[in-house]
Amino acid sequence: MTEPTAPRKDLSQLNDARPAAGRRRGLWIGLAAAAVVAALAVTGIVVATRPGDTAAEPGVTAGEPVSGGTLRFGWLGYPESIDPHLNTSFAATNYANNIVDKLTFQDPDTGEITPWLATEWETNDELTEFTFTLREDVTFSDGTPFTAESVKHNFDQYVHGDEALGIKPNGATHLQGYVETRVDDDHVVTIVFDRPYASFLQFLSYSANNQPGFLADATLEKSAEERLQPENIIATGPFTVTDYVPQESVRLERRDDYDWGPEALGHEGAAYLDAIELITIPEASVRTGSLQAGDIDASFDIQPTDEPVLAQAGYGLTSRVIGGLNVSLAFNASLPQTSDIAVRQAIIRATNREGYKQTVLSESEAQAKSILSETVPGYVDYSDTALRFDLEEAAAILDEAGWLPGEDGVREKDGVELRLKATGINLLVSARPAYESLQADLASIGIQVEFTFDTGNLSQDQLSQEYHLINNNRTRNDIAILNVNFNPTRGNVARIPADFEGYDDIVQRLEAVESTLDTEERAAIAEDVQDLLLDEYALTDPIFVPSQIAAYDPSVHGIILDSSTRLLFVDTWIEASE
Amino acid sequence: MTPGTPGAVARQIALGLGRAAVVLWLAFTASFVLLYALPASPVELLFPADERTTVDAETYQRVAAQYGFDQPVVVQYLQRLVAALQGDLGASVQTGKPVVQAIAEVLPNTVVLAAAALLLAVLLAFVVAVTAAWLRSDWLRDLIESIPPLLVSLPNFLVGLLLIHLFAFQLGWFPSLGGQGLHALVLPALTLAIPIAGPIAQLLVSSFRRELASPYVETSLGKGLTRVQVLLGDVFKNASLPAVTQAGIIAGEILAGAVLTETIFSRGGLGRLTEEAIRDQDIPVVQGIVLFAAVVFVVVNLLVDLLYPLLDPRIRASAGRAERGLVPA
Secondary structure (H helix, E strand, O other): OOOOOOOOHHHHHHHHOHHHHHHHHHHHHHHHHHHHHHHHHHHHHHHHHHHOOOOOOOOOOOOOOOOOOOOEEEEEOOOOOOOOOOOOOOHHHHHHHHOOOOOOOEEOOOOOOOEEEEEEEEEOOOOOOEEEOOOOOOOOOOOOOHHHHHHHHHHHHHHOOEHHEOOOOOOOOOOOEEEEEEEEOOOOOEEEEEEOOOOHHHHOOOOOOOOOOOOOOOOOOHOOHHHHOOOHOOOOEEEEEEEEOOOOEEEEOOOOOEEEEEHOOOOOOOOOOOEEEEOOOOOOHHHHHHHOOOOOOOOOOOOOOOHHHHHOOOOOEEEOOOOEEEEEEOOOOOHHHHHHHHHHHHHHOOOOOOHHHHHHOOOOOOOOOOOOOOOHHHHOOOOOOOOOHHHHHHHHHHHHHHOEEEEOOOEEOOEEEEEEEEEEOOOOOOHHHHHHHHHHHHHHOOEEEEEEEEOOOHHHHHHHHHHOEEEEEEOOOHHHHHHHHHOOOOOOOOOOOOOOOOOOHHHHHHHHOOOOOOHHHHHHHHHHHHHHHHHHOEEEEEEEEEEEEEEEEEOEEEOOOOOOOOOOOOEEEEOOOO | OOOOOHHHHHHHHHHHHHHHHHHHHHHHHHHHHHHHHHHHHHHHHHHHHHOOOOOOOOHHHHHHHOOOOOHHHHHHHHHHHHHHHHOOEEEOOOOOOOOHHHHHHHHHHHHHHHHHHHHHHHHHHHHHHHHHHHOOOOOHHHHEEEHHHHHHHHHHHHHHHHHHHHHHOOOOOOOOOOOOOOOOHHHHHHHHHHHHHHHHHHHHHHHHHHHHHOOHHHHHOOOOOOHHHHHHHHHHHHHHHHHHOOOHHHHHHHHHHHHHHHHHOOOOOHHHHHHHHOOOHHHHHHHHHHHHHHHHHHHHHHHHHHHHHHEEEEHHHHHHHHHOOOOOO
């Protein structure tokens, strides 16, 4: 909730209040205010203890799925656009995930890449060319078939954009090194890169920022402006968008002829629900209240404090940690203090991840045990090794490196003080208390950190030049995210300068994640890269594992969070009311 | 020339429009300077925050060129100014939607809410003020007169949540969601009306008191009119005048209050658009809203200037004397 910022003109001066009456009036205001507070408390308590219409225990399946019904689903945001390629906000990517399909599907349970619109694939030895065989029974909602040409048209526009149509190069950052898409046959297509891209197969299943779903030619020919009309958004997914009221709601309706959901989901045929109303409810307590009052059937963006209340009242909860890079602080290796590995190691050692889990995180959020969440294939647990919490050891590391407490208790070395600037994140409720806890621990060993949580106004240049610790968290359920994020020739969030000792070593070892698809080799590389980041070069400090959680009435079943922690409604159904 | 004649009105309108044009140009320039002086790079803002480091320089350049951000600032300013004069305020960075369209789409919602809230607020304020003026019991009057400061000090946010929890979730009298229909308008309009009613009522209470102490009231009562007749006649009319001058401020209060009201009641509208555009640093949209707000203020103040002489003969008379050089203007 934003702070009220209404410029309130003080008109009370215009009132010639008499002093004697003023006192008595004050009493009346006090009484009235007390009544308001009491009324609020009463409604608050009543709402909190109101039992859910609990017919079934959550998690207990209530018989066979039934078709029909409209799911009213509340959430914080709304799609800023209904073009799946353009979509980047959380709401927008969740919406898009239900109207487009992708070539592959990452099994949320195993992390394995499984067939979807592509039935099989092969690659060349260099992992620069990927050839896909496509399903032949897939159609767009306008009746046109999904073919190799569709794949080519989509990827070409996705990477290059279209200036005449006002379409941005939405996929350019995801598909760096894209050369072309070759149509080999009606249903065989080859995508060519100028460098190895082992994680491309996983990326094809990705459902977060600018997801690579397929749109019909009719949509690709439309301008950015025309793509704000639901009738111009044509895809192959289980639902089509039929109504879009920015700020208020989006309506999705079932495609009855849909029969190409990902095999790994185990759902056959069309979706169960007739329709879905995605309803924007910006205020958190109103979302929870609407769910409890039965105005909506399910809700996303549940406040951590509401989780236990809803669970106790019998509502179902489905949560999943964000697959990818945990909430973490990347060290800025270009600034004097954090260019010293001793400082970086000491801060990592002084981070009490287990403590955050016990004190400030919600039920569904998790202790960070690596830079990756545990859903990412290749994740390794460092909680007893590189990521153990030990304040004494942290202090000892600093002593040994010559960072000694100055007069005011802040450590310094060669005239440089350990006064650091850091960025936080506003969007996650738990981040602020976790960072404040870290701030206190660091202060106790002589490191002063000042956090900025509202970072919208900071440019990349400013971050590089002034901030020692930079908040970082990203969705991508593959070790490729470490290369994308930390490789000095790519994202370089640790601002590794060209003269950094080990620069070439870091580049080479991170780039290795794109060099193989062999599961065992990839696991070894994953461990090597996590060692490199957390221990050997100590470039990042993991704080906690964020999560997403959906709450729903007990009559709702089958809400799925995929490997990108985005919603899938294809298997969702509502018990018929008696 | 007597004010109120067509010539004088035309002159006043021309003067008002001239002032309005200057105010709008200043608002445009100030918002441009402020938004472009921000440290954040407008090109970076076109990409999701967590991807900005990953975007390569070539893509940045291409997108910068597409949006004209690669031009010198002065050129950008002039281009935007010329476009704005033709009614083109650019397109939203977030959605690609033309700013004028983005504002026009949500405006009707806010206008309906604002009109309903204003009506309620004025009604509430008059009821309070007239009741306070009519009452003869000191403590009852004190009680009534304590209402306006209470209304002013009630946070919009708290009122909205209280109303929605009580009347929507608990009693189910009104819907908690949905911007459609008169039924759904009641709670949000009341939420927005309460803090606006406060200052209007305060103003009315004090002007009623002043008017009641005026000699003409004694005269009217002396002629045998009842207290109620006097109150609802001359006193009512004269006491209302100061409130009209507050119209500009009230318009501002409504726009500001709309942000919270629309958020709590999940209504689309200009308030939400403002909050989101600022949060997402959607520069063209923010600039469009600043300009729109400036237009509202300018128009409201122009209308007040034009209306006031019609409502108050004294102003007409003094302006007339000023014109004839009888009193310093």
